[in-house]
Amino acid sequence: MQKAARGYEPISRSHCGMNAALDDLPMDGTCQIFYDGEPLQVSIHNTVLTALEEAGKKLVRGVGCLGGVCGACAILYRIRGGYELRAALMCQQMVVAGMEILPLPYFPQHKAVHDLHLPEGDSPTYRVNVLYPEINRCIMCGECTRLCPQGIDVLAYVGMIKRGDLKGAAAESFICVQCQVCALRCPAQISQPNAALAARRYYGCYVAPRAEHLVKAMELAKNEQTQRCLRRLRAMDLEDLRVLYQRREREPDDAPPGTWLPESRDLI
Ligand code: SF4
Ligand code: SF4
Numbered sequence: 579m580q581k582a583a584r585g586y587e588p589i590s591r592s593h594c595g596m597n598a599a600l601d602d603l604p605m606d607g608t609c610q611i612f613y614d615g616e617p618l619q620v621s622i623h624n625t626v627l628t629a630l631e632e633a634g635k636k637l638v639r640g641v642g643c644l645g646g647v648c649g650a651c652a653i654l655y656r657i658r659g660g661y662e663l664r665a666a667l668m669c670q671q672m673v674v675a676g677m678e679i680l681p682l683p684y685f686p687q688h689k690a691v692h693d694l695h696l697p698e699g700d701s702p703t704y705r706v707n708v709l710y711p712e713i714n715r716c717i718m719c720g721e722c723t724r725l726c727p728q729g730i731d732v733l734a735y736v737g738m739i740k741r742g743d744l745k746g747a748a749a750e751s752f753i754c755v756q757c758q759v760c761a762l763r764c765p766a767q768i769s770q771p772n773a774a775l776a777a778r779r780y781y782g783c784y785v786a787p788r789a790e791h792l793v794k795a796m797e798l799a800k801n802e803q804t805q806r807c808l809r810r811l812r813a814m815d816l817e818d819l820r821v822l823y824q825r826r827e828r829e830p831d832d833a834p835p836g837t838w839l840p841e842s843r844d845l846i
């Protein structure tokens with residue numbers, strides 16, 4: 579199945595890879611799914627996560643944000659009778675009749691220390707390769723890309739790290755939610771999300787152009803006027819701070835970016 583180039587693949591009942599006819603299933607009623615081997619009858623218009631809650635499952639691990647961001651709720655599943663193993667985030671994937679679901683267990687991965695103070699003569703691309711040398715063992719099977727619930731071309735960013743293209747790897751892996759599915763299935767035992775995290779960190783620290791407005795803002799934060807404002811705020815009690823916050827001037831929604839300033843400049 580073709581994956582979305584960016585972002586989460588649109589929720590589809592044919593996401594399981596069985597056949598497109600699954601999209602013709604009724605949207606109302608119930609269906610049977612299997613969670614860790616246990617058959618459950620659940621409403622068909624649920625995500626896997628809400629279906630499990632509806633079935634009385636109390637999930638005390640393997641859930642977090644409920645919004646497709648934290649990556650805690652990864653599952654592997656197969657549609658009974660089908661051959662294809664799929665991966666998804668429980669809070670994003672709709673239930674499909676016959677799903678056999680296994681929550682992803684925690685497993686330790688290679689996580690190197692990302693010391694951002696490089697010794698003289700060291701390069702960020704070399705450093706990422708040294709920290710995660712196993713990326714050079716990739717056999718390009720494509721299993722990581724096939725399974726990634728975020729539709730990321732994991733194989734591509736592993737190749738970029740190998741070639742020293744930290745910018746490309748940072749961009750390709752930017753929406754990774756660290757769900758670990760790719761690492762679980764990698765025959766070369768690569769910890770792709772951690773290598774990608776290192777690529778993003780070293781890229782941000784050494785390769786990406788500096789954000790000049792941020793440098794300016796940090797300089798401004800040190801000047802006497804800003805420090806005076808901070809001292810004044812620190813001296814206020816909680817209730818006064820709350821009132822100050824509630825009565826603050828608000829930027830109009832239609833103000834062009836970077837043009838609005840409040841009438842009162844006492845605290846900026
Ligand atoms: S699963 Fe591992 S070996 Fe296969 S393409 Fe991905 S990184 Fe390479
Ligand atoms: S950890 Fe791997 S499978 Fe999960 S979102 Fe990141 S790249 Fe995709």
Ligand code: FES
Binds near residue numbers: 642643645648649651
């Ligand atoms: S609970 Fe966070 S991604 Fe699903």
